Amino acid sequence: MERTFSIVKPDGVQKNIIxxxxxxxxxxxxxxxGIKMAxxxxxxxxxxxxxxxxxPFFGELVNFMISGPLVLLLIEGEGAIKGxxxxxxxxxxxxxxxxxxxxDFADSIESNIVHGSDAPETAAFEIAYFFNALEQF
Ligand code: UDP
Ligand code: MG
Numbered sequence: 001m002e003r004t005f006s007i008v009k010p011d012g013v014q015k016n017i018i019x020x021x022x023x024x025x026x027x028x029x030x031x032x033x034g035i036k037m038a039x040x041x042x043x044x045x046x047x048x049x050x051x052x053x054x055x056p057f058f059g060e061l062v063n064f065m066i067s068g069p070l071v072l073l074l075i076e077g078e079g080a081i082k083g084x085x086x087x088x089x090x091x092x093x094x095x096x097x098x099x100x101x102x103x104d105f106a107d108s109i110e111s112n113i114v115h116g117s118d119a120p121e122t123a124a125f126e127i128a129y130f131f132n133a134l135e136q137f
Pocket of ligand 2 (some may be wrong): 116
């Protein structure tokens with residue numbers, strides 16, 4: 001059984017589609033093993049996206065991620081890392097497949113509704129970054 005980390009980003013919370021995102025994961029057979037809301041500090045967002053620190057969009061990305069509350073999700077299931085990424089769709093909604101979360105709801109490559117871990121190593125880091133042992137079920 002594999003675990004991955006996902007976020008309903010501030011634009012998803014603003015659009016009132018927290019339940020829609022969670023429902024898509026659940027309907028695909030994944031289980032919510034942890035869930036909470038947070039409003040990240042700049043330092044927390046910078047630490048989470050540290051791999052992107054040198055990218056030109058880093059400052060905008062951090063500002064977007066701290067622009068409002070978001071929902072932190074621990075998702076479990078067979079092949080959850082790849083499966084959640086498939087449900088999310090491509091980073092740029094213009095490139096996202098029909099029926100994916102980003103195709104259906106995202107406004108742009110910057111405001112793209114969801115985050116999902118991209119590999120076992122990043123999933124382990126991201127889960128531990130936001131969920132302590134008592135918050136994982
Ligand atoms: N992003 C952006 N501009 C870009 C590429 C990415 O604003 O040109 C943002 C976008 O919110 C994306 C996040 O940075 O979701 C992380 O980028 P990554 O390449 O890891 O995409 P993801 O894994 O989220 O699909
Ligand atoms: Mg990524």
